[in-house]
Amino acid sequence: MTSQTTSPTSSNPLPHTAESPDILQSPDTLPGPDSIEVLRYSAFTADPAGGNPAGVVLDAEGLDEARMLAVAAEVGYSETAFVTAHDTAARRYRLRYFSPRAEVAFCGHATIATAVALASRNGTGELLFETPAGEIRVGTSLDDGLVRATLTSVPAHSHPARDTQVEPVLRALRWSRDDLDTGLPPHVAFAGNDHLVLAVRSREQLAALDYDFDALHALMRRHGWTTVHLVHREAADRFDFHARDPFPVGGVVEDPATGAAAAAFGGYLRALGLVTEPLRVHIRQGEDMGRPSDLYVDVHPDDPRVRVTGQAVPLPAP
Known part of the structure; x- marks a missing residue:
């Protein structure tokens, strides 16, 4: 399963980034293609040696809860975010978050990581994430060549x-x-x-x-x-x-x-x-x-x- 979206990219694509996707094999549990592309980002830092690592699966529409949990456990980070539905033209996405042990209603660092991953492919701007905790709007922009993201929480x-x-x-x-x-x-x-x-x-x-x-x-x-x-x-x-x-x-x-x-x-x-x-x-x-x-x-x-x-x-x- 690839992480490519179906809609054309926007007119302000970002320079190519050097992320190395992790391909997890799953021939017995996934319909169709037998691999899941997991992008790995460290959030709240400009240095890969700092921040909080998160897994990001941009195309998780074919994954059930058990498989997402298994992927999160194999990745081993505190959370992995899964994009389970998307409307790229409207910049609207549905997200679910899993720790190695359980689903989490909302995860901030994985939200930032997912927003940066999407902006790196489709250009900066506003994104809307539907999460189990509610709608989360995220603004993205370029800052010294890196994507900066700002999430707006549900009412606190x-x-x-x-x-x-x-x-x-x-x-x-x-x-x-x-x-x-x-x-x-x-x-x-x-x-x-x-x-x-x-x-x-x-x-x-x-x-x-x-x-x-x-x-x-x-x-x-x-x-x-x-x-x-x-x-x-x-x-x-x-x-x-x-x-x-x-x-x-x-x-x-x-x-x-x-x-x-x-x-x-x-x-x-x-x-x-x-x-x-x-x-x-x-x-x-x-x-x-x-x-x-x-x-x-x-x-x-x-x-x-x-x-x-x-x-x-x-x-x-x-």
């Missing part, structure tokens, strides 16, 4: 987390209440998925993260959280954060860049009353994993939707 919201939710998580993280930043209280934030947001006072505490994988996995499954979004604010008068996102429910220890959590975090800041004018938030993630990532989050006091911006670069097949 956030509410305080209960003590009965927070205390077991702190034990799994091997943290205490005294480690938390009292100016940024624990919340459950949503922008397509639920994320528990915990702010830690010390950058060193965040860097030393060493959690109980099985215990946190069980808690996250019980509460339906996609990640636990752990943040440290660099200074009280700035909106620059370091973040780490344990993702045991997806079958990986940690995400190096989590666009869905970043969008939810924007809604969290708005819910706390900290967004009194249009605001850009910078999140530095993945640094402690050796895969530094930069996510830019735009929040408006009068708009519940959150915009998350980043680049993506192609990766060679392993």
Whole structure:
């Protein structure tokens, strides 16, 4: 199965990119052609050594859920995005996201990767993605020869987390209440998925993260959280954060860049009353994993939707 679309490309195609597709063989399960082309991108970085890798399958119309899950598990990234329907002329696509263990309603970094892959073939501009979480609009443009993408989330919201939710998580993280930043209280934030947001006072505490994988996995499954979004604010008068996102429910220890959590975090800041004018938030993630990532989050006091911006670069097949 190839990743070519059926409509002509637009009048502003981008220069050829050097991605190396991974061809996964599947003769027993796929109708028609016996291979699936998986593109690999690293999102929220301009350096292939940084960011969060995502698989992208641009032509997944013939794949059922079991096959998509198997492909995601074989790729081994935190998520792989599958384009299951497309109208290239209208720039409208249907997406599904799978981690190695389960389907995910929305994935920010795989959305950015898919948008960059499509823009690299069909030209930059606006895209509309139909996802299990709702419609996601993505704008793409060229920035110093690389495609930059901005996704607009579904309406975000956030509410305080209960003590009965927070205390077991702190034990799994091997943290205490005294480690938390009292100016940024624990919340459950949503922008397509639920994320528990915990702010830690010390950058060193965040860097030393060493959690109980099985215990946190069980808690996250019980509460339906996609990640636990752990943040440290660099200074009280700035909106620059370091973040780490344990993702045991997806079958990986940690995400190096989590666009869905970043969008939810924007809604969290708005819910706390900290967004009194249009605001850009910078999140530095993945640094402690050796895969530094930069996510830019735009929040408006009068708009519940959150915009998350980043680049993506192609990766060679392993």
